Amino acid sequence: MTAAHRDTIFALSSGRGRAGVAVIRLSGAGAGAVVDALAAPRPAARRVSLRTIVRPGSGEPLDRGLVLWLPGPESFTGEDMAEFHVHGGPAVISGVLGAIGEVGGMRPAEAGEFTRRAFENGRLDLTEVEGIADMIDAETEAQRRQALRQMEGALGTLYDRWRADLVAMMAELEAVIDFPDEGDVPAELAAGIGRRAADLADEMRAHMDDGRRGERLRDGIQVVIAGRPNVGKSSLLNQLARRDAAIVAERAGTTRDVIEVHLDLAGYPVILVDTAGLREETGDEIEREGMARTRNRLDTADLVVWVTSAPDMEEGSDGALSDAPVDSETLWVVNKSDLAEDLSALLKSCPGMTRAIPISALTGAGLDGLIAELARRAQALAGEGEHVVMTRARHRAALGECLEHLDRVVSGTISEPELVAEDLRRAAHALGRIVGRVDVEDLLDAIFREFCIGK
Incomplete structure (x- = not known):
């Protein structure tokens, strides 16, 4: 136990206010001594x-509330713990x-210190710790479900x-190294x-070949409107945001920079x-920079919603669809569909546009269908329903390192068992670093810094 663990820490674990x-x-x-001093009998x-x-020494009553005594090691942190459930007024909490x-x-806890003690006392591994952090940060149902699976181990x-x-x-393999002259047995073992190494490598590759679904679900699915x-x-x-998040004007080129809005779309x-x-190309330097940023976001988007308008299509599909990404996964949207004289014929006249979703951002027509399709695409990208998925880039990096060594094992020779x-x-x-079994001191401060005080 470190010197810090000789202290007893305390904090408000619920929200302030x-x-x-x-x-x-x-x-x-x-x-336990705190419980005895403030709320005897234990x-x-x-x-x-x-x-x-009550207040120690004077016995002045502070509040009447619920007290829990949770002796270790069967507690969240593995240490003796206690909780006071009191009325949530600022004066009561302060008192x-x-x-x-x-x-x-006694001393006030640092950010994430309760959870860090749980990890250091073997109550949690690092993936479970990260699951708790993700559960606290979860904003949608799909994020909550994924965080819960990871938090449960x-x-x-x-x-x-x-x-x-x-x-x-x-x-x-030690048998091969220690008994090199035992006939065919070492060769068969090797x-x-x-x-087995090849089978394990295949299983890891299948796990990694997930389209980054867990990371997308944790961080948010990037949908670029272009x-x-x-x-x-x-x-x-x-x-879609149900608010005026972006400036709208009749003059072309109003949007000069990237604007982001976070949505909960059917739980995703x-x-x-x-x-x-x-x-x-335009002579406006600011607009050129805006277009460069657009192209950068298109390169990193999880899904592109390419918007054209019915009037532009009537003037000529080449202009309406120029610069559009050549990607079968692009979601095509035809706005201002209420202005088209014959929308069905217009869509048929443009190659590849028969599956486009016609809408009117002015009247709201067609938006329900667009939202339903966006939700379907989001579910496919996030892979909801998969029980075990990677959620962080550090998992992927460590697994990649592990695979490099396994590939060398698979191609290794019997004559060099020490290298294998x-x-x-x-x-x-490398696998041990993911769960925190070995050599993770450099990771701990960064991980626990994400937590709030009291967790």
Whole structure:
């Protein structure tokens, strides 16, 4: 146990401000002494008890609330813990926190310190820690479901199983190294290890070949609205956002910069991006920069919504569709469809536009169909329903490193078992970093910095 863990930490774990109930939690060897000082007699373990909470020394009543005593190691942090559930007024919270601070050996918790202690005491692995952080930050139902699966250990269990397989192969390879003159047995063992390494590598590649679904779901699906100037891109953004997020004007080129709006679309997190219109080169330096930024966002978009307008199409499809990405996954939208004399014939006259979605950002016509299609595409991109997916770039990087070593194992020769053993060790080490089993001190501060005080 580190020196810091000789302290008992405390913090408000619920949100600040007025509320019906506030939760103040403690963790450390002195948690029981605090309960005795503020709310004697100490409640039975893991039983909620109603107590008058008083100031130590003077015995001044501060509040009447619920007290929980949670002795370790069967607690969230693995240490002795306690919780005070008090009325959520600022004066009550301040009074109880101040009273706890009067007990010797107490100090306020740092950001994420409760969860960090849970990790350091073996109660959680790093993927579960990240799942908790994602659960706190979840803004949509799909994000909540994914975070819950990870928080419950699905991802860590998979990586631990792979690591256990590698450790078993390492142990068996020792027979080849220690008994090199035992006839065919070492050769058979080494060949078997090669086959198992190949199978494991295939399983990892299938896991990584997920279209970054977990990362998209965690970070948000990038949907870029693009098209020529004055086709109604900003009007569409405002309709989908249900507010005036972008300036709308009749003059072409009004949008000069990228505008982002975060949406919850049928439970999926979508970052809707309005961009400057694309057209032939212009003498306006600011507009040129806007178009350059548009092209950059098109290159990194998860989904492109290419907007044209019925009047532009009637003037000629070449102009209406110029600069459009050649991609079967692009979602085509025809705005100002209420201005078309014969919309059906117009769509048939333009190659590739028969599946375009006609809308009117002015009247709202067709928007329900567009939103439904966006939700369907978002679900396909996020892969909701998959139980074990990567959620962070560091997972992908570590798995990539692991695969490099496994590929060398598969192509290794029996005559060099020591080199094969070293690659197996390094592969297991890379997996261990994901769950926090080895060499992760440089990651901890960055990970726990994301947490709020009290968690």
